[in-house]
Amino acid sequence: MRLLVIGGSVFLGRDFVTQALRRGDRVTTFNRGRSGTDVPGAEVIRGDREDEDDLRRLVEGRRWDAVIDTCGYVPRVVGRSARALSGHADAYLFVSSVHAYADWPERRVDEDSALLPCPPDAGPDADVPYNALKAGCERAVESGFDGRVLILNPGLIVGPREQVPRLTWWLTRVAAGGPVLAPGDPGRAMQLIDARDIAAFGLARLTDGAAGRFLLSGVPGNTTFGALLDECVRVTGSEAVPTWVDDDFLLAQKVDEWTELPMWTADGSASAGVWLPSSEKALRAGLRCRPVAETVRDTWSWILEEKITRDRAAEGGQGIAPEKERGILAAWAATGADPDEHPRTR
16 A cells, blocks of 8 residues: 555554555655654655645645544644645544543443544634544544545553653653552553554554544453553562552542553542443454553563663653652551552452
């Protein structure tokens, strides 16, 4: 296939480019050259999707079988790209997010669930939350592109080169050793998906001629928080010991959910569906997900190659400050809590 990837130099976009080249596709990438290095073998066109002259230059005399857009965040900008590429590509694959669904994370969602309200022409200063902007981007593609539209709604994406260092932070924290503040119930089931599996699925569906929407959150219950941290301990060879602390205690200590302890939300109605999005449609259509343990191992190998430290991982806005972690662990120990109350899950 002849493919245009908008972005294509980091994380999921890079995985799309790498896998497409590996299977023999001809790939063009369009980006500003600021976020990452180009994948060898791809045709590179420098430009800014917010610049209409750059878009005109991109499409002049060119045509692709499909566009893959992994970096659309503002509906007005995405719509401009979709309109410019109409007539120059047969299909447009847009990577959105589970965040676009109105009921997530409170309830289980699937492809038929309602999206958050946001017009397709909303600009960067629109008075709507970030999650709703993703829904507006989807509408911008559907209304602006004259051709086949394929929308992917991933859940929590992990894997080597992750941009938001969630798994990266946990791995570097565990590698540092010592008592590790571990959140809530270690047996709580999660649902993670590797970026490489999203790319493989998206490319296969483009080849099949698919259209419509697929929610990609991985295999339900493919790990637990306890199993995930145990795997981090195993691959790093660390002597770290997770100390499981109750949700209510963490909230009382003003620990920010999802960011200070990445991937953690307190168990309750507000997050009852956080790990329950349905990937049933995608699994029936051919989604294949590697074991989470493989993702953890490969991510640790990448961390070692890139020499990513705990401090560097925290620069991505994730992770609790060491002094706050030590204070909470000391306060928890002072309660006399039984350390075996939440056994480590393997």
